[in-house]
Amino acid sequence: MTDFKFAGKTFEVRMDNGVVFHNTYAAEGNKLHYAAIDGAAEGASEDVELHVGVVAAGIYLVGWNEVSGKAVAHVMDFNTGTITGYWSFDAGGGRLGEVHAAKFKEVK
Numbered sequence: 001m002t003d004f005k006f007a008g009k010t011f012e013v014r015m016d017n018g019v020v021f022h023n024t025y026a027a028e029g030n031k032l033h034y035a036a037i038d039g040a041a042e043g044a045s046e047d048v049e050l051h052v053g054v055v056a057a058g059i060y061l062v063g064w065n066e067v068s069g070k071a072v073a074h075v076m077d078f079n080t081g082t083i084t085g086y087w088s089f090d091a092g093g094g095r096l097g098e099v100h101a102a103k104f105k106e107v108k
Contacts, residue, residue, distance in 0.1 A: 004029035004052060004060060005078045010107040013083060015039070016100050022107060025050075032064060074102075081105060 007029035013021040019039035035045040048064040058078040070089040088097040
């Protein structure tokens with residue numbers, strides 16, 4: 001068991017682009033199951049391996065790679081209940097990246 005605040009919990013994540021996820025983290029904090037429950041990506045889901053770093057007290061850098069080739073990183077701030085997210089993906093022979101903001105709360 002880790003002391004990651006997200007480990008073993010599920011969170012609703014509301015992105016600034018309208019997509020809403022339920023992110024469920026393994027008890028060890030090393031895996032994530034995400035499911036898009038609303039917005040343009042509704043219905044998408046995947047189980048991914050996580051890479052986690054502690055940025056500061058209650059702030060984590062959480063990253064993963066998806067089967068699609070998308071690389072995702074979240075700065076998860078439990079002090080403010082916010083995420084700053086970055087993802088990059090293949091597009092037109094190159095890679096595009098996007099930065100997004102989100103709010104999150106634990107789903108009971």
